[in-house]
Amino acid sequence: MTPLYYALYSGELYGTERMALATVRGLAQRGFAPLLLAPAGPVHAAARDAGVASQVVASPLAWPAALSALLAASRPAGPAVFVATRLEHSLAFALANAWWRRPVLHRMVVHGGGGKNVYHRNRWLRPLxxxxxxxxxxxxxxLVANGVPAARIDVAENFLADADVAALPRRAGFTTDGVRRVAVVSRLAAPKRLDLLFDALDAEPRLAALRFEVYGDGEERATLAQRAARHPNLRLHGFVPDAAARLPAHDLLLHTAPREPFGLVVVEAMACGVPVLVPDTGGPADIVAGGAGLTYRAGDARDLAARLLDLAGAPAARLTAQAAAGLAAQQRRFSEAVGLARYEALLRHPS
Incomplete structure (x- = not known):
């Protein structure tokens, strides 16, 4: 078994942590012995439920000592693997292994988000x-635009674990024309651009015929709640832990962030048989390439309004076909088998 040390910068259960859990749980069936390292939080209980070992690393200053202890106790016959999700993890690992000199493949997984600095600071790792x-x-x-050499970057797209897909309810085909109920699953934060939806509603009164259900919380909730008071067809639900399971009760998933690195909820909607409408830039645009979903001009509230009005009158057959295209893309490109095969290849070979 190949030891796999997977370091997380958060102990929560957001997209990065959920993806890490799905990855290590699957790789445990492919000859890896994973240990998840993270600050205290619900990710540890989730790891336990998934049969994955985990260790709490209490503070940023504790990482060098924690990694040094693992390296000191590790003498694998072949290389172990260390996966970082934050620059500080990689620096701490390099410092610890400068002493122990264990044969370990080092990978830095970049999920993006949080502004340009997340990408820019990774170029500091080039000497490692x-x-x-x-x-x-x-x-x-x-990453390339911010100075990381393209030749040192591999792409392993996020995926949905088979168990998670099986647990998701599936939307039945459309029997009536038009989108009526629209879901938005997002943090209420400035980079997510929820303001675009409100701008579209302000600009196009006919959108009052659609119902918008927004699932998520964040620092912009108070501001958005003030705007929502003017639109009785929009409801802010706050954080809802089972938001993905609620998607099949809707006719469309709307995504508004123009620079989202990936967009796991977009893939979840596709797996549920729910059509998706996303900006034409960022990770979600990559996800729906080839007809798996629909796009509008990023940052353009009037174009968003026009696309929503078009879908409000779309024939049921067209909507059913769009949902089927999304589901097929999820199964073909974002399945567990595809995702784990890619990760296994990247974590087994020095390349």
């Missing part, structure tokens, strides 16, 4: 013996 793993083509392009 590691390869970067981008979770989307958009993230790879951002």
């Amino acid at each position: 013996d590691l390869r970067f793993v981008a979770n989307a083509p958009f993230v790879r392009d951002e």
Whole structure:
């Protein structure tokens, strides 16, 4: 068994942590012995439920000592693997292994988000013996634009675990024309651009015929709640832990962030048989390429309004066909088998 140490910068259960859990749980069936390292939080209980070992690393300053202890106790017959999700993890690992000199493949997984600095700071890792793993083509392009050599970047797109797909309910085909109920699953934060939806509603009164259900919380909730008071057809639900399971009760998933690195909820909607409408830039645009979903001009509230009005009158057959195209793309490109095969290849070979 190949030891796999997977370091997370958060102990929560957001997209990065959920993706890491799905990855290590699957790789445990492919000859890896994973240990998840993360700050305290619900990810540890989720790891336990998944049969994955985990260790709490209490503070940023504790990482060098924690990694040094693992390296000291590790004498594998072949190389172990260390996966970082934050620059500080990689620096701490390099410092610890400068002493122990264990044969370990070092990978830096970049999920993006959080502004340009997330990509820019990764170029500081260029002197280290590691390869970067981008979770989307958009993230790879951002890393290259910020000084990371393209030759040192691999792409391993996020995927949905089979068990998670099986647990998701499926929307039945459309029997009536037109989209009526629209879901938005997003943090309420400035980069997510929820303001675009409100601008579209302000600009186009006919959108009052559609119902918008927004699932998520964040620092912009108070501001958006003030705007929502003017639109009785829009409801802010706050954070809802089972938001993905609620998607089949809707006719469309709307995504508004123009620079989203990936967009796991877009893939979840596709798996549920729900059509998706996303900006024509960023990770979601990559996800729906080839007809798997629909796009509008990023940052353009009037174009968003026009696309929503078009879908409000779309024939049922067209909507059913669009949902089927999304589901087929999820199964073909974002399945567990495809995702794990890619990760296994990247974590087994020095390349």
